Amino acid sequence: MTQFAELTSPQVAELLAGTRKPVLLLPVGAVEPHGPHAPLGTDEIISAGMCARAAARLADDPEVRVLVLPTLNYGVTRFGAAFPAAVSVSEATLHALVVDVCGSLAAQGFSWIVVVNNHFEPAHVETLRKATAEAGVAYLDLVRRRHAARLTEEFRSGACHAGRYETSLVLAERPSLVDTVAMAALPPVSVNMPAAMAEGKNDFVAMGMDLAYCGAPADATGAEGRSTFDVLTDLLVEAIREVAR
Template identity: 30%
Template sequence: MYVADRTWPELGEYVAEESVALIPLGSTEQHGPHLPLATDHLIAEGLAREAADRTGYLCTPTVNVGVSPHHRQFHGTMWIDPPQFRDYVESLTRNLAYHGIDRVVYVNAHGGNVDHLREVGRRLRDDGTMYAIEWMWDESIPDLVEEVFEHNGPHGGPKETAMIQHLAPDLVREDRLEAARDGGLADVETAEFLQKHGARTFYDAIENSENGVFGDQTDATAEIGERLFEAATEQLVRLLEWLDEQRLDDLLAPAHVDPQPGSRRE
């Protein structure tokens, strides 16, 4: 159920029976010479809307701009600074709590959002508002991703290329796949990243990849993208069903171990 397509009485009927919602989040940032800047939020929205359709749970509009300052050197990249991103997502999620939602899945497709979404989830859990967790699509199917690609990449690589070939094929510059591979970092495992004596000495994607992407994009196909999409959707549906079955009290922050602070004071 997509919230923006519904009337308020229809949503009243939903919250009278259900308390689960999905919030898709991505980014608007460079994904090399072959993929659109919309890549991450297209993937997040596609997965969230499909899982919502299959389960009947509520899906909100997509957060299209995320924490992406590490791609800022490339034209068109947009970003929100981490404190503002966390506050925005927290405020948005509290909207849902006001209307009766008490458990949320952040359907995420951008690595730069992960830590900040987990921090928001902790805030909401610790003050007893709700249980909100971050879910990253490719982390739900790591074995399949490893199986289908010889040279995967963490950004703009074959897994994201295949997903967009499946979801929005008209947006993939198929004639630029070889250029993406050759101008980026094709074999991530053998690369010598800028690290010295145990310290990571780089901050931005351009420091490791001239065109901003990693992996061998020529391995991607729409058929593989469909497999990835279906497998990830199945995992998301299972997560939602598990979440709905839990008692809220079991999801919220546990109490302090006994004795409780101050319990011996007179």
């Protein structure tokens, strides 16, 4: 069993009293448009998938016991506001949630926590950086250069919202949620999102993403998603090892 919320209270007490360090993973995502083909919950699906794989990989580890916390599904997401179903919370709300959840756990003795995020809107990422620093917990920051360098070419290009990178991951994790007919008909859309943001463009339409995607979703495959999940899981396991030192 790797899901924290599936344990009983006595089982958690046993966990805290055990010899293996309990490391908790907090998956974070957002509810926002991911083109006409991928689900609104793409980001949290990827975060939860990473966490589940890391917990499974370390299931028999003698030093750590890894458990996955319930996913924090809502984030700061204003770029997709022109499309239906973009659900955003404020920076203050996200900050308070992360600090309060981590603080509550730390007060009970859970000193080893890693926040795992796959929603990369700048205000969201910056809020998580500040919140995790305040809470004194780890944050696996995938957009940092040393991490991004290990991921796919599309991810590194910055043209990866609901494109080949993200769609492949959802095909690997929840294939039934991808409209593969719509996906196959989508032409590549080349948008360097970091550059567009630097120019002051703050929504998908202004960036040239008229269908709320960029990159090449038609090229996505479950095989690529599984390969990418392997790398993401490597990164997360490394972060867990670092936290548990």
